[in-house]
Amino acid sequence: MAELKDLTKRSESYSQWYNDLVIKADLAEQSPVRGCMVIKPYGYAIWEKIQRTLDEMFKETGHVNAYFPMLIPKSYLSREAEHVEGFAKECAVVTHYRLKNAEDGSGVVVDPAARLEEEMIIRPTSETIIWSTYKNWIQSYRDLPIMVNQWANVMRWEMRTRLFLRTAEFLWQEGHTAHATREEAEKEAQTMLHVYNDFANNYMALPVVMGVKSANERFAGALDTYTIEGMMQDGKALQCGTSHFLGQNFAKAFNVQFVDKNNNLEYVWATSWGVSTRLMGALIMTHSDDNGLVLPPALAPIQVVIVPIYKNEEQLSKIKETIDPMIAELKKMGVTVKFDDADNKRPGFKFAEYELKGVPVRLVLGARDIENGTIEVMRRDTLEKETRSIEGITGYVKELLDEIQANLHRKALAMREENTRSVDTYEEFKTEIEKGGFILAHWDGTPETEEQIKNETKATIRCIPIGWDETPGTCMVTGKPSARRVLFARAY
Amino acid sequence: MAELKDLTKRSESYSQWYNDLVIKADLAEQSPVRGCMVIKPYGYAIWEKIQRTLDEMFKETGHVNAYFPMLIPKSYLSREAEHVEGFAKECAVVTHYRLKNAEDGSGVVVDPAARLEEEMIIRPTSETIIWSTYKNWIQSYRDLPIMVNQWANVMRWEMRTRLFLRTAEFLWQEGHTAHATREEAEKEAQTMLHVYNDFANNYMALPVVMGVKSANERFAGALDTYTIEGMMQDGKALQCGTSHFLGQNFAKAFNVQFVDKNNNLEYVWATSWGVSTRLMGALIMTHSDDNGLVLPPALAPIQVVIVPIYKNEEQLSKIKETIDPMIAELKKMGVTVKFDDADNKRPGFKFAEYELKGVPVRLVLGARDIENGTIEVMRRDTLEKETRSIEGITGYVKELLDEIQANLHRKALAMREENTRSVDTYEEFKTEIEKGGFILAHWDGTPETEEQIKNETKATIRCIPIGWDETPGTCMVTGKPSARRVLFARAY
Numbered sequence: 001m002a003e004l005k006d007l008t009k010r011s012e013s014y015s016q017w018y019n020d021l022v023i024k025a026d027l028a029e030q031s032p033v034r035g036c037m038v039i040k041p042y043g044y045a046i047w048e049k050i051q052r053t054l055d056e057m058f059k060e061t062g063h064v065n066a067y068f069p070m071l072i073p074k075s076y077l078s079r080e081a082e083h084v085e086g087f088a089k090e091c092a093v094v095t096h097y098r099l100k101n102a103e104d105g106s107g108v109v110v111d112p113a114a115r116l117e118e119e120m121i122i123r124p125t126s127e128t129i130i131w132s133t134y135k136n137w138i139q140s141y142r143d144l145p146i147m148v149n150q151w152a153n154v155m156r157w158e159m160r161t162r163l164f165l166r167t168a169e170f171l172w173q174e175g176h177t178a179h180a181t182r183e184e185a186e187k188e189a190q191t192m193l194h195v196y197n198d199f200a201n202n203y204m205a206l207p208v209v210m211g212v213k214s215a216n217e218r219f220a221g222a223l224d225t226y227t228i229e230g231m232m233q234d235g236k237a238l239q240c241g242t243s244h245f246l247g248q249n250f251a252k253a254f255n256v257q258f259v260d261k262n263n264n265l266e267y268v269w270a271t272s273w274g275v276s277t278r279l280m281g282a283l284i285m286t287h288s289d290d291n292g293l294v295l296p297p298a299l300a301p302i303q304v305v306i307v308p309i310y311k312n313e314e315q316l317s318k319i320k321e322t323i324d325p326m327i328a329e330l331k332k333m334g335v336t337v338k339f340d341d342a343d344n345k346r347p348g349f350k351f352a353e354y355e356l357k358g359v360p361v362r363l364v365l366g367a368r369d370i371e372n373g374t375i376e377v378m379r380r381d382t383l384e385k386e387t388r389s390i391e392g393i394t395g396y397v398k399e400l401l402d403e404i405q406a407n408l409h410r411k412a413l414a415m416r417e418e419n420t421r422s423v424d425t426y427e428e429f430k431t432e433i434e435k436g437g438f439i440l441a442h443w444d445g446t447p448e449t450e451e452q453i454k455n456e457t458k459a460t461i462r463c464i465p466i467g468w469d470e471t472p473g474t475c476m477v478t479g480k481p482s483a484r485r486v487l488f489a490r491a492y
Numbered sequence: 493m494a495e496l497k498d499l500t501k502r503s504e505s506y507s508q509w510y511n512d513l514v515i516k517a518d519l520a521e522q523s524p525v526r527g528c529m530v531i532k533p534y535g536y537a538i539w540e541k542i543q544r545t546l547d548e549m550f551k552e553t554g555h556v557n558a559y560f561p562m563l564i565p566k567s568y569l570s571r572e573a574e575h576v577e578g579f580a581k582e583c584a585v586v587t588h589y590r591l592k593n594a595e596d597g598s599g600v601v602v603d604p605a606a607r608l609e610e611e612m613i614i615r616p617t618s619e620t621i622i623w624s625t626y627k628n629w630i631q632s633y634r635d636l637p638i639m640v641n642q643w644a645n646v647m648r649w650e651m652r653t654r655l656f657l658r659t660a661e662f663l664w665q666e667g668h669t670a671h672a673t674r675e676e677a678e679k680e681a682q683t684m685l686h687v688y689n690d691f692a693n694n695y696m697a698l699p700v701v702m703g704v705k706s707a708n709e710r711f712a713g714a715l716d717t718y719t720i721e722g723m724m725q726d727g728k729a730l731q732c733g734t735s736h737f738l739g740q741n742f743a744k745a746f747n748v749q750f751v752d753k754n755n756n757l758e759y760v761w762a763t764s765w766g767v768s769t770r771l772m773g774a775l776i777m778t779h780s781d782d783n784g785l786v787l788p789p790a791l792a793p794i795q796v797v798i799v800p801i802y803k804n805e806e807q808l809s810k811i812k813e814t815i816d817p818m819i820a821e822l823k824k825m826g827v828t829v830k831f832d833d834a835d836n837k838r839p840g841f842k843f844a845e846y847e848l849k850g851v852p853v854r855l856v857l858g859a860r861d862i863e864n865g866t867i868e869v870m871r872r873d874t875l876e877k878e879t880r881s882i883e884g885i886t887g888y889v890k891e892l893l894d895e896i897q898a899n900l901h902r903k904a905l906a907m908r909e910e911n912t913r914s915v916d917t918y919e920e921f922k923t924e925i926e927k928g929g930f931i932l933a934h935w936d937g938t939p940e941t942e943e944q945i946k947n948e949t950k951a952t953i954r955c956i957p958i959g960w961d962e963t964p965g966t967c968m969v970t971g972k973p974s975a976r977r978v979l980f981a982r983a984y
Contacts, residue, residue, distance in 0.1 A: 031625065032568075033612065036561035038625055041640060044558045066536045069528035070614075070645055070661055071584070074591065078599035089591055092563070092612075093602050096585040097649040099566065099613070107570035110585050110611055119602055120525065120584075121591070122562075122614070133523065133530050142836070148533060153562055153645065157589040169562055344634070 007356075009290050014234040018285060022163045025293045025357050027280065035161040035168030042357065043280065045301035047171065050279055051151065053203055053299075054173065057195050063147045063175060068129050070152070071120040076128040080253035083127065086220020090157040092122040092168075122155040127221065127246070127272055130176045131254040138178060138268055140259045145188075146178040154276075164281035165238075165492055172276035178268045180260060182247075185269035186224075189245040192273040193226040196241040204279065205296040205408035206230050206286050207416055208240055209438070209487060211463025216447050219272075223247040229462045229487070231416045232285040235436020237462045237489035240282050243273035281492075287381070287408050293358030294380055296408050297401040303336045304397060305359045307350050309366035316341060319365050322390065329394045335401065355380065360404050361397055381407055422485065426476045429488070433459045438489050440468075442482035444475035453477060459488045499848075501782045506726040510777060514655045517785045517849050519772065527653040527660030534849065535772065537793035539663065542771055543643065545695055545791075546665065549687050555639045555667060560621050562644070563612040568620040572745035575619065578712020582649040584614040584660075614647040619713065619738070619764055622668045623746040630670060630760055632751045637680075638670040646768075656773035657730075657984055664768035670760045672752060674739075677761035678716075681737040684765040685718040688733040696771065697788040697900035698722050698778050699908055700732055701930070701979060703955025708939050711764075715739040721954045721979070723908045724777040727928020729954045729981035732774050735765035773984075779873070779900050785850030786872055788900050789893040795828045796889060797851045799842050801858035808833060811857050814882065821886045827893065847872065852896050853889055873899055914977065918968045921980070925951045930981050932960075934974035936967035945969060951980045 007024055008016040022028055027043030039047065055065070071094060077084045098114030101107075123129065130148075137143060155169045175192060179185040193210055200208040208228035218225040222244035230238045248267040251257070256268045287294040297303050306323060310316040323339060330337045338359075340350055347364070354362055364376040375393055378385045381404050388396065419437030423429045432439055443449060443461065454460050463486070470484045499516055500508040514520055519535030531539065547557075563586060569576045590606030593599075615621065622640075629635060647661045667684060671677040685702055692698040700720035710717040714736035722730045740759040743749070748760045779786040789795050798815060802808040815831060822829045830851075832842055839856070846854055856868040867885055870877045873896050880888065911929030915921045924931055935941060935953065946952050955978070962976045 029625075029628075031561045031621070032565065033561040033563050033621070036563060038561070039559040041556035041558045045556065047559075048557060064533035064537065065540060066533045067531040067539075067663065069523045069525040069530070070647070071525050071528060073524065074602075075599060077591070084600060090589065091591065092586045093588040093591065094584045094614070095587045095602065098582055099569070099585065100581065107567060108576060110566075110587065122586070129523070129525070133521075136521075155562070171559065 007290065007292065010233065017290070018281075019163065021284060021288060021293060027284070027293075028163045030163070033168075035158055037163050037167050037169075039171075039277070042301065046283070046295070046299055047277060047280060049299045049301065050203075051173075054195075054199055054275070055149075055151075057199060058149050058173075058175065061191060061195060063149045063177075065150065066148045067150055067152070068126055068133060070123050072123050072126075072129045074119045074121060076132060077121070079128060080221050080249055082249070083221035083253075090159075091124050092155050092157060094120040094122065123152070124154055124156045125272075125274075126150065126152070126154075126174055126176065127250050128254075131250040131256060131270070134176075134178055134268070135254050135256045138256055138258050141180045141261055144178055144180045144258060144268065145184065147175075147188075148177065149173055149175040162281075164277055164284070167277075170277045172274050174272060174274040177271045178251075178256070179271070180258065180266075180269070182269050185247075185271050186245050189224065189226055189243045189271040189273065192243040192271070193228065196228050196243065196273075196275060199275075200228055200230065200240055200282075201409065203296065203298040204283050204286070205298075205405055205412060206240070206282060207409060207413040209416075209463060209465050210467070211465040211487065213242075213463055214447070214450055214461045214486070216450050217461060219244045221246060221249050222272075223249070227463050229489075229491075230282050230286060231412075231419060231438060231489075232282070232492070233415065234285075235419050235489075237438065237491040238278070238282050238285070239462070239491065240279060241273070241275035244271060246270040246272060286412050288358065291383070292356035294408070295358035295360060297360045297405050300358065300360050301336065302338045302354075302357075302359050303401055304330060304338070304361045304363060305350075305354045306337065306339045306363045306365065307347055307354075308339075308341050309347055309364060310341075311367070315367045318367070318370055322370060323365065326390075326394055330397065333394065333398050335398060355383075361400055363393075363397070379404055381411075424473075424476060429453075429459075429476055430457055433457050433488070433490065436490070438462070438487050440485040441476045441488055442473040442484075443486050444478050444480035444482055446478075449475060449477050453488070458490050460491055462487045462489050462491060499782065499784065502725065509782070510773075511655065513776060513780060513785060519776070519785075520655045522655070525660075527650055529655050529659050529661075531663075531769070534793065538775070538787070538791055539769060539772060541791045541793065542695075543665075546687075546691055546767070547641075547643075549691060550641050550665075550667065553683060553687060555641045555669075557642065558640045559642055559644070560618055560625060562615050564615050564618075564621045566611045566613060568624060569613065571620060572713050572741055574741070575713035575745075582651075583616050584647050584649060586612040586614065615644070616646055616648045617764075617766075618642065618644070618646075618666055619668065619742050620746075623742040623748060623762070626668075626670055626760070627746050627748045630748055630750050633672045633753055636670055636672045636750060636760065637676065639667075639680075640669065641665055641667040654773075656769055656776070659769075662769045664766050666764060666766040669763045670743075670748070671763075672750065672758075672761070674761050677739075677763050678737050681716065681718055681735045681763040681765065684735040684763070685720065688720050688735065688765075688767060691767075692720055692722065692732055692774075693901065695788065695790045696775050696778070697790075697897055697904060698732070698774060699901060699905040701908075701955060701957050702959070703957040703979060705734075705955055706939075706942055706953045706978070708942050709953060711736045713738060713741050714764075715741070719955050721981075721983075722774050722778060723904075723911060723930060723981075724774070724984070725907065726777075727911050727981075729930065729983040730770075730774050730777070731954070731983065732771060733765070733767040736763060738762035738764060778904050780850065783875070784848035786900070787850035787852060789852045789897045792850065792852050793828065794830045794846075794849075794851050795893055796822060796830070796853045796855060797842075797846045798829065798831045798855045798857065799839055799846075800831075800833050801839055801856060802833075803859070807859045810859070810862055814862060815857060818882075818886055822889065825886065825890050827890060847875075853892055855885075855889070871896055873903075916965075916968060921945075921951075921968055922949055925949050925980070925982065928982070930954070930979050932977040933968045933980055934965040934976075935978050936970050936972035936974055938970075941967060941969050945980070950982050952983055954979045954981050954983060 098111040213225040224245040251267040590603040705717040716737040743759040854870040
């Protein structure tokens with residue numbers, strides 16, 4: 001229980017609670033390299049589940065994986081003018097390719113003779129290197145579409161970092177597709193938005209808002225950026241994934257043309273889309289509580305833990321007789337089970353540990369249970385305990401996992417709805433934004449007004465929500481006409 | 493067929509054949525970044541199968557995945573003296589963390605104000621960063637063993653590169669384990685050697701030789717390096733994977749100690765082990781022929797391709813009636829099937845393409861086959877064709893895939909055995925080594941003699957084979973006593 005005591009309460013400091021939890025639940029830690037994290041085995045096991053699931057969804061929607069170099073020649077960044085403005089500045093620059101022994105024997109130094117003719121940067125994103133490659137892959141409409149995804153590490157030299165949410169190096173996937181027509185590319189960008197939305201809702205139990213970014217918040221080089229925005233428990237927004245319609249910008253920058261069916265030479269249309277280890281942050285912050293992590297069963301590395309209570313080997317072996325077929329049955333149902341009969345930790349310690357690690361269902365079985373034919377079931381989301389008959393327990397556990405998955409989504413959705421408000425005046429907006437949450441307000445559509453609101457309230461337009469109220473009105477700041485309400489929030 | 497014509501024959505130039513094949517089978521290509529490759533979707537699909545299979549084998553042997561930073565502070569490399577000698581020199585060095593717009597508007601330049609206090613290198617391997625992390629994870633024997641693997645990209649600034657075989661950036665896995673005792677660490681290094689051996693034999697159909705490296709060929713910082721060595725079709729050896737017993741070298745370098753059961757402070761024992769995208773090169777070179785790639789079914793992204801021969805839609809729809817249940821049945825058996833009814837390519841073109849891409853089994857079905865209840869079956873390994881009854885074809889195909897897998901291994905083993913010879917004199921050795929293949933010869937066990945042989949014949953000791961003839965003799969070069977024959981070859 002010692003570990004739990006040190007977990008800051010959310011009400012004391014949400015931010016400290018998050019940091020504590022990431023460390024204490026063994027998800028990740030700071031590395032000796034500034035801003036770079038170590039993803040620990042338990043955290044990585046969750047990331048693997050995210051990867052596997054998304055990878056299947058990408059393949060079902062017609063994509064294949066490939067791999068492109070991690071280094072990008074410096075000059076590539078200048079090719080697409082908007083892109084370089086948005087991205088190129090804060091990145092790791094490779095200037096040399098050799099070390100040598102220091103003359104004073106103190107270790108190794110950079111060999112000045114091994115200076116690169118052109119410096120390289122570690123990819124902050126791969127549009128430029130990939131489009132320089134696509135140039136050779138695409139001649140005719142028959143070479144299109146190209147539907148490629150890459151799982152990779154990327155690096156952005158962030159000054160203020162937080163584990164998972166913002167790190168210098170992070171893991172992600174980046175899809176880069178090439179199309180013959182504008183319509184097809186736009187459709188692809190939207191398809192991937194929906195894939196992300198499905199994943200967030202159905203696996204992460206995170207009811208994100210789908211929308212379009214305003215010009216200010218668009219990806220550097222995109223014509224349209226689609227986003228899924230989640231609301232964390234502190235009412236702040238977290239951008240969870242983006243899908244970009246890039247138009248012909250990168251095709252023009254890298255001169256990628258194709259001969260269409262009518263024998264005309266045209267520039268190729270592009271999309272890119274990505275989610276990263278930031279999703280781990282979203283997952284943690286959406287569901288977890290003061291006792292530790294709460295994981296949706298669909299992404300939990302261990303879905304059910306079974307803890308036996310026993311005084312001697314005889315009792316343990318009796319418990320095992322009951323438990324073994326139960327474990328076999330659960331595994332057959334596709335449930336991941338851990339049986340923890342380690343004898344160097346007391347049951348209370350184990351309970352706290354699995355609570356901290358967010359295992360969705362805990363089963364406890366003692367000698368008396370065996371006599372009575374009962375078992376104790378605890379669900380992590382509500383911490384409710386009940387004693388049930390062992391008869392039919394596996395079916396019950398399976399249903400309970402589904403119910404926990406659904407409940408987490410319900411709870412998060414209710415939280416989001418409670419904390420989403422419409423306001424009509426800028427005064428009201430300034431008051432309401434202090435309370436956190438999402439605010440729907442009218443805006444005149446100009447970058448200047450958006451910038452003013454950001455400077456004065458720290459709130460940004462998270463998105464223009466898709467499928468939400470589209471009634472026109474007047475801008476809360478300027479009184480000019482507004483096409484519809486947009487979603488404001490303070491964000492991570 | 494145009495593409496096939498351009499594939500160099502192995503007898504003309506094995507090396508050119510390899511390069512042609514990698515390009516023409518769409519496996520990989522050179523990137524604009526010196527020495528770095530682009531792994532294309534078809535090549536990456538094979539790599540994914542390799543990854544998935546190995547990952548399962550690692551987990552079955554008790555390992556978990558994690559992720560460590562790609563950048564390593566320069567000073568870390570000097571901590572383990574042998575390690576730095578073997579590794580640190582040729583690597584990508586990050587010296588700055590920001591670009592800025594050039595004053596003349598010509599693009600971006602490195603911002604001299606953003607110089608790192610300490611330079612970083614892109615990991616060539618991760619022992620140093622991982623052991624600096626393990627220091628915080630290990631206090632007591634209860635924290636051991638640590639059984640961690642990482643899937644990652646690494647970078648070694650190679651001067652002469654070849655696709656998959658030797659590239660500046662490559663993908664790999666690196667296991668890094670920590671143990672309380674020497675025995676346990678030695679056992680782990682050997683366990684992983686056997687995992688690699690099983691994988692090479694059972695999935696790659698590659699009958700590698702397991703052995704121990706001589707001191708000269710050992711990993712920098714290891715006490716023992718275990719290896720699996722494959723023989724390519726040109727008789728050259730390819731090191732396919734290594735597993736290192738690192739002793740306490742890294743624990744001492746990074747001061748990683750633990751309190752053992754008797755309350756003594758001890759240094760931790762270590763192993764590391766890895767295989768890389770180099771396995772792709774081994775796979776290609778072991779089985780492929782002048783018609784293209786030959787893939788063992790266990791790693792083929794497409795195991796069976798079905799090509800319909802039809803003149804009109806009516807014929808095609810009749811063929812589909814027969815084919816659809818067949819495809820469903822094959823999929824149920826776990827077989828990956830592609831039905832290629834694209835009408836913009838002629839059957840002959842398709843045949844050549846799937847031969848080039850190494851699809852193990854091809855089924856062809858025309859209108860007359862439907863009448864006769866027959867189907868044409870072609871196996872890629874022998875190029876043998878036969879016409880069979882459609883009745884029971886799925887069971888036959890499943891067996892055929894197993895037979896192809898077994899046949900490829902048999903063939904590769906026979907090739908290796910034919911080209912493995914014992915010689916007793918250095919004269920004979922010099923003649924025989926010119927013919928290629930593995931040579932078993934006596935050696936006095938000294939680095940000096942090994943160095944002399946290497947300089948005079950370009951042959952190295954690939955390994956001291958495990959479980960092979962251990963009869964003592966006299967060194968072919970110096971006449972001094974030799975403990976046993978060791979395996980020499982020229983190598984990639």
